Amino acid sequence: MKSILDLVREFRESDPPLRYLRQDESVAYGKFLEFEVVHWNGNTRIVPSEALNLPGRPGDRSFMYRGQTVRYPTCGPSILRGVPADEWQIKARLTLERFRVAELELVLRGHPFEAVAGKRGFHVDYHALAQHYGIPTSLLDLTSNVEVAAFFAVARWDRDSASFQPMDSGTGVMYRFDWAAFGPGYSKFFEPVGFGPGLRPARQHAWTFRPHLGVDFQNVPHVSAFEFKHSKAASLELFERFDGGAWLYPPDCLASLVEKLRDLPFVTMHAIRHAARQDGAAPEDIERSAERAAHFLNATLGLDIVDGYELQPEEDDLEVARLQATALDDAFNKLRFGWRLTRTDPDSSMKAGA
Numbered sequence: 001m002k003s004i005l006d007l008v009r010e011f012r013e014s015d016p017p018l019r020y021l022r023q024d025e026s027v028a029y030g031k032f033l034e035f036e037v038v039h040w041n042g043n044t045r046i047v048p049s050e051a052l053n054l055p056g057r058p059g060d061r062s063f064m065y066r067g068q069t070v071r072y073p074t075c076g077p078s079i080l081r082g083v084p085a086d087e088w089q090i091k092a093r094l095t096l097e098r099f100r101v102a103e104l105e106l107v108l109r110g111h112p113f114e115a116v117a118g119k120r121g122f123h124v125d126y127h128a129l130a131q132h133y134g135i136p137t138s139l140l141d142l143t144s145n146v147e148v149a150a151f152f153a154v155a156r157w158d159r160d161s162a163s164f165q166p167m168d169s170g171t172g173v174m175y176r177f178d179w180a181a182f183g184p185g186y187s188k189f190f191e192p193v194g195f196g197p198g199l200r201p202a203r204q205h206a207w208t209f210r211p212h213l214g215v216d217f218q219n220v221p222h223v224s225a226f227e228f229k230h231s232k233a234a235s236l237e238l239f240e241r242f243d244g245g246a247w248l249y250p251p252d253c254l255a256s257l258v259e260k261l262r263d264l265p266f267v268t269m270h271a272i273r274h275a276a277r278q279d280g281a282a283p284e285d286i287e288r289s290a291e292r293a294a295h296f297l298n299a300t301l302g303l304d305i306v307d308g309y310e311l312q313p314e315e316d317d318l319e320v321a322r323l324q325a326t327a328l329d330d331a332f333n334k335l336r337f338g339w340r341l342t343r344t345d346p347d348s349s350m351k352a353g354a
Contacts, residue, residue, distance in 0.1 A: 067153025166235030
């Protein structure tokens with residue numbers, strides 16, 4: 001059986017890494033390092049260039065990847081894992097997801113990044129952010145970077161030491177998704193997490209995929225699974241590239257905040273009302289709609305509903321956020337004067353582009 005490094009080399013033959021030209025070479029509007037500003041699903045987004053169909057890519061193809069240390073019988077969104085096949089239980093979980101995302105959006109109101117995004121006209125996808133930071137949703141995590149997926153395929157999270165540990169035995173799996181093969185309109189199922197309040201999604205070239213409910217990702221058209229044999233030597237090579245995972249998980253002003261939100265033992269009426277407004281409820285119907293949803297969640301999932309509570313970011317997190325937002329705003333100034341991209345020889349580099 002092949003190793004993870006064998007798979008990475010094979011994938012790079014059809015998905016060679018980007019190479020950025022020198023500063024004294026010609027540039028093109030809209031390019032910034034490995035990211036580009038594009039109009040995506042009706043919004044202005046910043047996406048990893050490697051995910052786009054660029055000149056020189058073999059067959060004009062691009063791929064998404066997902067790495068797992070173990071191949072499970074099924075692969076699906078976290079919101080429904082272990083949930084009984086009961087219509088009301090499923091509806092309740094999806095309702096909870098909606099309110100957690102609404103809570104995240106409320107928490108980030110006034111966040112320093114919001115001012116930057118508004119100033120630049122960039123869309124923030126709170127649903128994708130929630131998924132990326134660990135709130136159970138109906139989305140799946142993907143990445144457009146082969147090596148990032150390979151790291152997660154060999155890195156086991158150890159709760160006791162709060163660190164990643166390299167896999168040294170067993171069988172892992174890499175999924176490769178020939179996503180553009182869906183044809184016209186395929187982009188509506190995919191969202192770039194990209195630049196945001198935290199640095200992590202950009203480092204990981206993070207994307208989300210929205211499968212139909214109940215569909216096993218492994219059975220989605222154009223998804224291929226490649227199993228490999230774990231070895232400590234191969235795992236350590238990938239660990240070295242990403243500093244044991246630290247490079248993919250930089251200090252992040254959003255992580256601790258979302259962890260608190262994820263672990264809340266209750267749902268706030270503040271979030272429920274906000275979701276009702278966003279979903280188009282008439283002003284006179286918001287309270288009635290919110291109370292009905294609150295009763296449903298309490299009766300179905302046993303969750304308490306709390307009124308008058310608003311989750312707030314810690315001042316230390318806000319200070320980090322202000323510094324990161326300033327740096328990000330400065331970086332956005334370079335979007336107009338970014339880099340023209342070409343493709344490297346597939347054997348010339350196996351390093352991540354960010």
